[in-house]
Amino acid sequence: MRRKPAANGHAPARARMPSQYLVVGVTLVVGAAALILQAARLQPVPLLLVSGYVLVIALLRGWDMVRDFARRRGGVDVLAVAAIFSTVAVGEYWASLVIVLMLSGGGALEEYAQRHAKAELTSLLARSPQVAHRIDGGTTADVPAEDVEAGNVLLVKPGEMVPVDGVLLSPVATLDESSITGESLPVEHALGDALFSGSVNGEHAVTVRATSTAADSLYQQIIELVRAASESRAPFVRLADRVALPFTLAAFALAGVAWLLSGTPTRFAEVLVVATPCPLLLAAPVAFIAGMSRAARNGIIIRNGSALEMLGRVRTAAFDKTGTLTHGRPVLSDIRCAPDRTPAEVLSLAATAEQYSLHVAAQAIVRAAEQQHCSPEPATNVREVTSQGVVAHRNGTRIVAGRRTFVEQEGGPFDADGPGGGEMAVYLAADGRYAGTLVLRDAARAEARATLDALRSLGVARFLMLTGDGTAAAQQVASELGIDEVRAECLPKDKVDAVSSAQPRPVMMVGDGVNDAPVLAAADIGVAMGAKGATAASESADVVVLVDDLARTATAVSIGKDTMRTAMQSIWLGMGLSALLMVIAAFGYLPAILGAGFQEVVDLLTILNALRALRDRPLPGRAAASVTKAPSPAGPADGTLGRTRAGRT
Numbered sequence: 001m002r003r004k005p006a007a008n009g010h011a012p013a014r015a016r017m018p019s020q021y022l023v024v025g026v027t028l029v030v031g032a033a034a035l036i037l038q039a040a041r042l043q044p045v046p047l048l049l050v051s052g053y054v055l056v057i058a059l060l061r062g063w064d065m066v067r068d069f070a071r072r073r074g075g076v077d078v079l080a081v082a083a084i085f086s087t088v089a090v091g092e093y094w095a096s097l098v099i100v101l102m103l104s105g106g107g108a109l110e111e112y113a114q115r116h117a118k119a120e121l122t123s124l125l126a127r128s129p130q131v132a133h134r135i136d137g138g139t140t141a142d143v144p145a146e147d148v149e150a151g152n153v154l155l156v157k158p159g160e161m162v163p164v165d166g167v168l169l170s171p172v173a174t175l176d177e178s179s180i181t182g183e184s185l186p187v188e189h190a191l192g193d194a195l196f197s198g199s200v201n202g203e204h205a206v207t208v209r210a211t212s213t214a215a216d217s218l219y220q221q222i223i224e225l226v227r228a229a230s231e232s233r234a235p236f237v238r239l240a241d242r243v244a245l246p247f248t249l250a251a252f253a254l255a256g257v258a259w260l261l262s263g264t265p266t267r268f269a270e271v272l273v274v275a276t277p278c279p280l281l282l283a284a285p286v287a288f289i290a291g292m293s294r295a296a297r298n299g300i301i302i303r304n305g306s307a308l309e310m311l312g313r314v315r316t317a318a319f320d321k322t323g324t325l326t327h328g329r330p331v332l333s334d335i336r337c338a339p340d341r342t343p344a345e346v347l348s349l350a351a352t353a354e355q356y357s358l359h360v361a362a363q364a365i366v367r368a369a370e371q372q373h374c375s376p377e378p379a380t381n382v383r384e385v386t387s388q389g390v391v392a393h394r395n396g397t398r399i400v401a402g403r404r405t406f407v408e409q410e411g412g413p414f415d416a417d418g419p420g421g422g423e424m425a426v427y428l429a430a431d432g433r434y435a436g437t438l439v440l441r442d443a444a445r446a447e448a449r450a451t452l453d454a455l456r457s458l459g460v461a462r463f464l465m466l467t468g469d470g471t472a473a474a475q476q477v478a479s480e481l482g483i484d485e486v487r488a489e490c491l492p493k494d495k496v497d498a499v500s501s502a503q504p505r506p507v508m509m510v511g512d513g514v515n516d517a518p519v520l521a522a523a524d525i526g527v528a529m530g531a532k533g534a535t536a537a538s539e540s541a542d543v544v545v546l547v548d549d550l551a552r553t554a555t556a557v558s559i560g561k562d563t564m565r566t567a568m569q570s571i572w573l574g575m576g577l578s579a580l581l582m583v584i585a586a587f588g589y590l591p592a593i594l595g596a597g598f599q600e601v602v603d604l605l606t607i608l609n610a611l612r613a614l615r616d617r618p619l620p621g622r623a624a625a626s627v628t629k630a631p632s633p634a635g636p637a638d639g640t641l642g643r644t645r646a647g648r649t
Helices: 020-039 045-070 078-089 093-117 119-126 218-230 235-262 265-274 278-297 305-311 321-325 343-354 360-371 404-411 448-457 471-481 492-501 514-522 536-540 551-586 592-614 640-647
Strands: 131-136 139-144 153-156 166-168 172-176 187-190 206-210 300-302 316-319 331-337 380-385 389-394 397-402 423-430 433-441 462-466 485-487 507-511 525-529 543-545
Touching: 020 045, 020 093, 045 078, 045 093, 078 093, 078 235, 078 265, 093 265, 093 592, 235 265, 235 551, 265 551, 265 592, 278 300, 278 305, 278 551, 278 592, 300 305, 300 551, 305 525, 305 551, 316 321, 316 492, 321 462, 321 471, 321 507, 331 343, 331 360, 343 360, 343 389, 343 397, 343 423, 343 433, 360 423, 360 433, 389 404, 397 404, 404 423, 404 433, 448 471, 448 551, 462 471, 462 492, 471 485, 485 492, 492 507, 492 514, 507 514, 507 551, 514 525, 525 551, 543 551, 551 592
Parallel strands: 316 462, 316 507, 462 485, 507 525, 525 543
Antiparallel strands: 131 139, 131 153, 153 206, 166 206, 172 187, 300 543, 331 433, 380 389, 389 397, 397 423, 423 433
């Protein structure tokens, strides 16, 4: 019989009603006083006290109900008001007091459930950075976080939150980024690393150079997404509101028939006491808020209830390749050696020359050498030719690494196999002789295959890869992951057209880059993965996955399905019990005072069941064990490798 929060997220129209907790207290005091007066045989004072009190509450409710109707919102408190008036009219004033107690107690329970369901969302809002310690001329001053400008140097004390996005100026720092990514383990950073606002500093004070204002920083972007999410209402919830009206009319009709057939108005009151659309009104909002809060706990921000509902119905999933299904940068996949060389020698020679280059392929080779304990040695007379290669000297050995034509020009022709589809090669010569070939490719994410398996288990029937990369590179990754439909060499418009025409619907598009923004907006549900809340992709997306982990995509779909299922189960549970109690009351087997108690039991069961949407559940099938949270390699993931072949193939 209670009203849900208004669509704008603020208190509903009954704001003039006293606090629900205050009403509970006053109702208990009135009841105790009436019992004492009745025991003292001071009739009709108890009757007048209780009746007067409940009628005042009914009038306040009725006034708010009229205001709701004037605003074209469903005034479902009509059943509560009618139940109070009817029980007073037939002399069941103790039942009317129980109705008020259950009504106010239920309102307090609803408020508690909403707060509990919103816990993760509201905790993000509450932790917003307020103060920054700005260093200026050797002195430190506390300033409001919103006054920080790009370029300011800030001191972040132990246990404090980084107030704005910035770059670390201290040698090392350990930060807790759980409020952003959902990861519980601290993350270590070195000099020059980017730090995001909302991260919590570890045990030592550090200095940071601000790279943006508070309004443009990651945490503020997350807060804005969370605020919009917590104030939204899904179409499913609005549908539940509309269904409540015919249920209310049916309850009045049954109550009227019971009165007509029994010949007693008491029967009318008894039916109205247990006739409640509360399961319909409470289950969906509580479940949806719980689902969005659960998503936030997992590093996933769902913009609104409509997006959460759509996630639960996804049938087609489309993915960008570079930076989404892959890490977006090359990794060393093979070393082909000349007969007189070993893989370790080839890798060490290549890393020695490439360590001075900023080219993406060079960085991949150096990173692989460090991982395989073939660290590069110091080199002299280093010379790099842009987009061609590097020449360096080590202990008298002349090393040439880069494109085939460049290496042949510097060291003479040689016979070696070229790269395959989706691969690039760095050729190596030492002292004018071919030494080997290092093959690199933009490898699929470790968790990609298991994520797709999880999505299949969740009911996704069709998978598409939409990429601007060449056909060979796209087909190679698609075959690894079991994706049959590939559209390569796509422009942004081609991706939009593919998503717009895809069947079955709804269609979910997962991407990460700025060029994905149009197709994310065109999809039924757009997911920006690892977007960090502030890119054009996240602006266009319905769901923002804050951590660079493809498996969170399947987690988001799972949360959507769990939320929808829980909401429906709660609705049918509550409505079924309410209908059963109405029929029992219509036949005269449920006194009004007992029915009021049963009515609140139904509400309690409905709310508790809806709160199950907060619980984390493992992904279905093999994915529960095989999805790994493998972080992407550090550095930019702009997708240039697949589109330009990195310039040195």
